[in-house]
Amino acid sequence: METSRIPGFYNMTVEERIEMLKELHSSSDKDLNNIKRHVPLSTEMADKMIENVIGTFQLPLGLGLNFLINGKDYAVPMAIEEASVVASASHIAKIVREAGGFTTKATERVMIGQIQVVGCPDFHEAKEAIINQKELLLEAANNAYPSIVKRGGGAEDIDVRILNEDTESKYNQMLILHVYINTCDAMGANIINTMVESIAPIVEELSNGKVYLRILSNYADRCLAKASCVIPPKYLKTGAYSGEEVRDGVIHAYEFAASDPYRAVTHNKGIMNGIDPVVIATGNDWRAVEAGAHAYAARDGQYSSMTIWSKDEYGNLVGELELPMSIGTVGGATRVHPLAKFSLDLLNISTAKELAQVIVAVGLAQNLGALKALATDGIQKGHMALHSRSVAIAAGATGEMIDIIAEQLIKEKQIRVGKAKELVEEYKK
Ligand code: MEV
Secondary structure, rough: OOOOOOOHHHHHOHHHHHHHHHHHHHHHHHHHHHOOOOOOOOOOHHHHHHHOOOOOOOEEEEEEEEEEOEEEEEEEEEEEEOOOOOHHHHHHHHHHHOOOEEEEEEOOOOOEEEEEEEOOOOOHHHHHHHHHHHHHHHHHHHHHHHHHOOOOOEEEEEEEEEEEEOOOOOOOOOEEEEEEEOOOOOHHHHHHHHHHHHHHHHHHHHOOOOOEEEEEEEEOOOEEEEEEEEEEHHHHHHEEOHHHHHHHHHHHHHHHHHHHHHHHHHHHHHHHHHHHHHHOOOOOOHHHHHHHHHOOOOOOOOOOOOOOEEEEOOEEEEEEEEEOOOOEEHHHHHHHOOHHHHHHHHOOOOOOOHHHHHHHHHHHHHHHHHHHHHHHOHHHHHHHHHHHHEEEHHHHHOOOOOHHHHHHHHHHOOOOOHHHHHHHHHOOO
16 A cells, blocks of 8 residues: 555545545455455355355454554454444554554564474473473474474474472473474464474474374464654644643553453453454454463463553553464465455565554554553543444434534434434435
């Protein structure tokens, strides 16, 4: 996309938005027409993806606008059923854009495969035997999936832990291998599982134990993406609230989540409101991302806020979000589901590292959107404003009429299509 700043996009009809996208993003003509005809995923295709298919299930696909990340513009496809999420992300992205945009980075895409070994006659000896044969195990793992090695990835390292060494433990002792695998642009579940399954017999031989589980870990804490933003308070001013008041309210809200799991869960749910829709729209496994993100939020022993909000020496609001991001831009549904292909094309993204960074930027924006509203007017005001606009549009309001009718509906506390129709008729006279 040339730009993700499209003023008035929300006031357009769906048809007009698609025409606008065609202008801004010419290569996606065919896919855009597919979206218009509401045939994004055929039943035949769905039948090849999972079992016992009886149809497909659709979600609204919206565009998170205004995202400027590391100097590049992104219109972010978001598949979600909840109202206000896309509007809120776009609103905050506009503020952050004015303040210079999001800065993001990502680690190498190193995922973890786990192998569980039980019943070793001597766990320490077994551990040593495995560590001594690390190179042999890595070679065997890479031989099981040579294509990832050709792409510049593959199994890179192994470490071994003994769990439940304490004789008081109610659980059996076990040896756990972590195989660290660079999956490049793939989420990598197949690569990882193939590798750990293939080396399990060698592990059994070396350890004299019995291997049970051989599976990836969704706690991908070596495959991280981080987004940050720095916002001068003047950009945060809203209604009767000064920018400084909003900034301080956001920091207090963060401190609440950082110190109370009851609040942290809701706070983080709001972050996942931004993350999941992009993960879904790009055909990725949102359960894997969710599981990893929540585990990471508890990495210090207490479930806490995924984001950090603070004030810098100049009084700017500073936000940070770092999360494991086990997603891909190849493999799985990313290139099978026509809408996932479309989303990646629209994002103009080719690497998983870049996608991971966009996703965390959206999560950070979503969190600020929620905290800014919660620390000021509350979220209902914004919800009602958006809801009344949808009601006005459903009643036939167009162009500038939409906001006028929507405001009237709120003023009269009657956000109903019937009432909106009356107002539209009056306006037309
Ligand atoms: C609603 O889907 C999300 C919020 O509850 C998030 C939050 O409380 O931070 C608004």
